[in-house]
Amino acid sequence: MALDVAGLRKNYAGNEVVAGLSFAVEPGTCFGLLGPNGAGKTTTLRLCLGLTAPDAGEIRLAGRPIPAEAQVARAKVGVVPQFDNLDPDFSCAENLLVFGRYFGLKDADVRRRIPALLDFASLANKAEARIATLSGGMKRRLTLARALVADPDIVFLDEPTTGLDPQARHLIWERLKQLKAAGKTLILTTHFMDEAERLCDRLIVIDHGRKIAEGSPRELIATHIEAQVIEVFDESSGRLPEFTENHRHLAARVELSGDTAFFYCREPQPLLAALAGADGLRYLHRASNLEDVFIKLTGRELRD
Amino acid sequence: MNRPGFFPVWQRNFLVWKKLALPSILGNLADPLIYMLGLGYGLGAMLPEIGGQPYIAFLAAGTICASTMNAATFEALYSSFSRMHVQKTWDAILNTPLGLTDVVAGELLWATTKSFFSGCAILVVVTAMGLTNGPLALLILPAIVLTGLAFAALGLIWNALAPSYDFFMYYFTLLITPMTLISGVFFPTDQLPGWLAAIGGWLPLAQGVALIRPLLAGHWPADALIHIMALLATSAVAFAIALRLTRRRLLK
Incomplete structure (x- = not known):
């Protein structure tokens, strides 16, 4: 399994944000984590990445126990966070270069990958552009390219198209389908149901930190409605x-x-x-x- | 070859600084120099020699230390805070194989580096003014590093606790400014009441002054090892606290 979660629990000040969550993600598939605001989606992602310790439960990411070996596991993982945190002091190309260094990559290797990454993000002519000059859609695409800088097996995407116009959303969807076709595992949170229906092979719906449904989009529609x-x-x-x-x-x-x-x-x-x-x-x-x-x-x- | 995890974090900050290096150095240099020259020659003309040296030479050593302290503090407060809290640069780094220790250590060493640039810039001007005495002055360079390291680590504690930029003003008005006045930067501490001078002597800025002033005057500092150990211990303890507080803040 690319990601295996069992009996996951997390409390904040007596409030159970994740309340006994279990799911597994097969390699090469797109997995959706759906739920209304405050359902525990982002906390679940943070737990899976080892950015916060669970109160109970077990997580294995890329075969590694989390959070014990989270840093090793994250070497094969890319993350597209909910809010853009690109480096405003750098150009697009510099953002990719600097991020590659965090993965321990050699500058020469990253520089060789930069044209393909920018091309994938449809930003081939923006290599030297400052972040402040990019549109919202461009920033998201650069964030996606940045997540791919170390050629990860697994990509986490936290609401990747929130706030984008339809054209920008469709381009992101196109790219995510390409990634899946290339064999990457995608783990996606969203509250756009059309997005989940288009992209996800399997998904779970969570609310109040609990799983309330699981299946493929078709199965869920056939079973529940x-x-x-x-x-x-x-x-x-x-x-x-x-x-x-x-x-x-x-x-x-x-x-x-x-x-x-x-x-x-x-x-x-x-x-x-x-x-x-x-x-x-x-x-x-x-x-x-x-x-x-x-x-x-x-x-x-x-x-x- | 495996680079340590803090290095790319340091390198990121260095790359940003490089883009604005010249204005940054000049900006860091102007304020302390104006004070040093103004007070040193203006006020110094009315003053007797202090410990056998003219007031400007006395003040030059204090200015190197205060400038180092201010640069390290400013970087560890305002600049680190904008990377941590405003730009979310630290969050982005924490999604990679690097951990929080790498991030905070990278920030510590970067703030130290920047304070080193500041201290050195003053030292270069002081040297050009003919206020250094012999090759012992070269040992001022590692003393600047130790002073900067301690203040970078102390600043990162305050950074981890800060709800907003406004919070940093308290650090300056409650700690940095009084410390500057009782650590022998502008005048010898024997002018102070005994108890206040005693407190001042324990403060990290006074440790830096106790190392740098004799080195600038051309002789070996008394109790050098004690001052060095005090600065290293301050750095280590403050870093451990800063790391713990930052972990509580970001990885809860």
Whole structure:
């Protein structure tokens, strides 16, 4: 296993942030760690990297016990942190050079790798550019290139596309797929469900430090939720509550959120027929996705 | 060949400094020199000789020490803090095979290096003014390193405790400034009440002064070994405390 975690626990001031977490990541796969804000994702990553000691449980990263041999294990690991911490005093190329030194690499070896790394990050013409002149997407890509400087087997990514525009996100996804095709293990936290659905072979959903679901995105959708969703919106007609009450029996499950009703159905036709004749309501019929599973598992209330 | 883990951390800071080396040296040099020349010649003209040397020569030794202390302290407080807390450079390094000991040791040695540049710059000017006496002055160089090391280590303790930059002002007003006044930088400590002079004699700045002033005057310092050991012990203990506090802060 690239990463093997068993019975992991971590308390902060009596608050159990990670509460008995177990999972395993097979080499060469993309593994997702999903959960709402405060679910314990970042703490779990820090534990796995040996940056904080667990109160209980066992971790093996790249075959090494963590935190005992964390520094040895991290030689084969790259990390893309949630917040960019590129060196603002250096150019893009210097950032890679200086980071390579932290891995004990020779300057000549890193310099040889820099063009390919910048190319991978689509920053080939930015070698001498200062960090302050880069866009958010460019910084993320450089951070990804920096994580690859020592050619790691395992790459940790903590919310790699948060705050990026769609173009920048798609480019990052493209690159992550390339890494997976090259045989790297990716361990990813995100709260974008479309991102997890696209990239992850397997994922776990955690909440309050506990694992509440595990599987491939397809498995999770098949196990936890009805295949189809019809979202019905009230166009200020005020008819939604009444409509929902009268047609609740046509869906397996109905959820109300503000001016939208979510009808989770196995057989959508009767409800669609009813909607065709309903004035003042708009609707969207779609296949259910990972976000529906996530909301079902973790609830609709805000977490912040 | 296996390089020690602190080296790339030191090297990173050196690379940043190199980009701005000249203004940095001139900036570090200007302030202490103005004080030394102003007080040394202006005030010194009204003063008798101190221990057989003119006031400017007395003050020159004190200025080398105070300048070294200030450079080490400033680097270990403001600059280390911005790397640790603002830029999150330390977090980035901790994701690599390096550990916290490497990071803090690299910062310690870098702050020492920078204070060495500062102390040396003053020494060069002092030498050009003809205030050195013979080859013993060369031993001022390792004495600057020891003084810088102790203050770098002490500064890193305060850095580990700091919630923000404002916190550093207390370190200067409560520790550094009083220490400068009772360690024999500007005037001999026998001008002080006995108890205050006794406290002053224990402070790390006074240890540096006790080494550097005689060396500048051209003779071997009394109790040299005691002062050297005191500075080394201060450095070692302060570093151990700083490392522990930083670990509690960053790796909890």
